[in-house]
Amino acid sequence: MDISPLQLARIQFTGSASFLAFFLPMTLALAWVLLFFKWRARVTRDPGWTAAYRFWVRVYALAFVLTLAGSVPLLFQLGSLWAGLMDKIGNVAGPLIGYAVLSVFIFKSCFLGVMLFGQRRVSPAVHTFSIFMVAIGQMAAVFWVVVLQSWLETPTGARFFDGRYQVFDWPAVVFNPALGWQLGLFALTSALAAAFLIMGVTAWQALRRPLDHAEKLAFKAAVVLGALAVVLQVPVGVGSARVTALHQPAKAAAVAAYWETGAQPSFTLWGIPDSRQKRTRHDVTVAHGSTLLGQDAITGQFQGLDTYSGMHPPVGPIFFTVRVAVLLAIVMGLTAWVVFLRVRNRGFDPSVLSRASLRGVSLLMFAGSLSGVLHTWIYLFGMQPYAVNGTVTQTEILGPAASGSLALALTSYTALYVLLIVAFLAMLFHAARYGVIPVRKVGRAA
């Protein structure tokens, strides 16, 4: 089998981004959830909140370790895999990546150690403050990354001149049209990742033994968070679809599998896109449904995939990924609300749910994280064949590495990621079954 270096590079980059996208959302949101637990413990003096904090801070620490580890390959791949990228966008991306690294450095060196190992060494107020700073610091780091990510979709504030982007308006670079929706989507995905993780793990525990007070408190917080986040996902999803229709019409057309420019198309709910014959087989459509994407409202016309002379995202992958992501969002939404309504008047005790429902909830343990992975795929597939939307293609920035070494690296990365994911799962389930004992680092009195 012969795979081109470009395909191998795409697979490798998508794989590394997916690993990060799996762990980053839960890390991001768990810090805020932990801050909430800590705050409740201080206000209510209920030891249950402290116990909940103690269990979930372990899961947070594991997820953080893997998030930090997972960000290193991505950073280096930006340089070694896409070697030509910075030469084009260095003036924009350099400071953004630099600030992201700096943000991680500051919150990790100043506050994370206190949060994880310093609980007995500092006052409760200082400890709570350090959790807050970790939560803020993580958001700051992610903010810079999302700025870069959204700017690549909607490159405003900089001019492409002589093969290089020159910034003329930094606020326009940072607050580019796609930023707001992407930040919103990221925040909600994170909330869902944490909510479904806590709900799922607690349901898994409830299947095995009666829950204690702390576990019920954590479940309650997670159900409320999840029910809120799934609702907010609807407007944010619609909003980002409209930005896509406006700024990435080719991606929107690929999502809709809209092959030929013409009259107002009907919206394809499901089907099997056939890129060779340029049509969708076995399709299920809704008449006039394309207004869902808002393309007509903004541009006044419908542009099919035929207008882009091949410079559009691969239809099959993005078509299916979007539909799976929407399906997953619907399943999460129904689950969160059904559970919320069932437990609301019964003290948010998961044991009132049937065993089948508990099994269902525990199966969705990683649904939020998986939707983060799917969003990353939609983003990366949707960028193809470009690295910077509309100007720089992936082909022109591909590094000099040969297929052989790319394939070897891909195999090694796969083994590494499988090892780390298996370790995470094993340690998570061990903790869920037998509880956690505090760890300490030698040389750090705590």
Place this chain on the structure above:
Amino acid sequence: MIATLAASMGLNPGDAAFWMPLAFMGMLFLLVLAGTVFDGFDIGVGILLAWAPAEERGRMMNLLSPWRDANEFWLLLGVGLFVAAFPFGWGAVLGQLYGPLTAMVIGTVLRSACFELRIRARTEHKSWWLWGFWAGSVLTAFGQGMALGRIVTGYQTVAGYGWFAVFVGFCAVATYVLLGSSWVIMRVRGALQQRAANWGRHAVRWTAAGMIAIAVTLGLANAGIFYKWSNLAHIGVAISTWVLLLGCFVAIEMILTRIVAGRARSLRAAPFLLCICLLALMVGALAFSLFPYLILDDLTLWDAAANTDVLRLVLVGVGVAVPVMLVFNLLAYRSVFSDEVLRN
């Protein structure tokens, strides 16, 4: 020299376009050096786990514990500064180093994850993570050495250069072993100290071989660098570098021999300090050789630097980072030179 260099580019030494890239290169140099020394002993101790008796391995991991957070960040800070200040050289350098960097990155991820997971793992699983940390350390050292081997041969890809890179990779493992064992010598007493001195003695020869091979290759492969080191204006620098280099090797060997024999206990910090001198000499000499190029004879650091207004933004970030870094590192490393203290 600075004035001539500025004039050759038609710039005033006071121009931001001239001094800012230079200042960032200075910082990058310091980050590389700090990373080599501090992440280096960490890597070295990791590699040595394979030779340590099973009951000492946990103790060696615990020795590293207080500095892990500080040690593992030098690489990220260095890459962050590199991409922010010299984006137009970043891809060119990293793209050429794809293979070695992949080895280094996988090693770094393994080290970072395994160390933390080991702390939180069940007792019966701890040794798996310890071996993961070992494998990560070997890969990181080897990858860094391979990268160095590729850099000094100007990224040539003919087969012979590949083997040279493999040789330098092996010597880099030895160098980190030397650094790690001399750090252990300084930190502990008893049987482990003597063992470490023995490891160091094996490693010092390969360290010397590697460093001399790099120096010779660099000079022979590039006429400009050969001239730089051999012309009369710099002959003093060249001679004193070589004398210092060889002096350090001889001194390390002599002290290690005495420590193995159970003598010279009062000198137990000396090998580590001498190793730092060696690494500083090597990184300094490399920088001197390559300057003002980022990629030899092709891309100067001014070519690679971002626009001046972008560099100003980076400078703001550095202004925030440096105080944090100083305070954090002073707190983290204040006892790096001291004896092993078992707290709690």
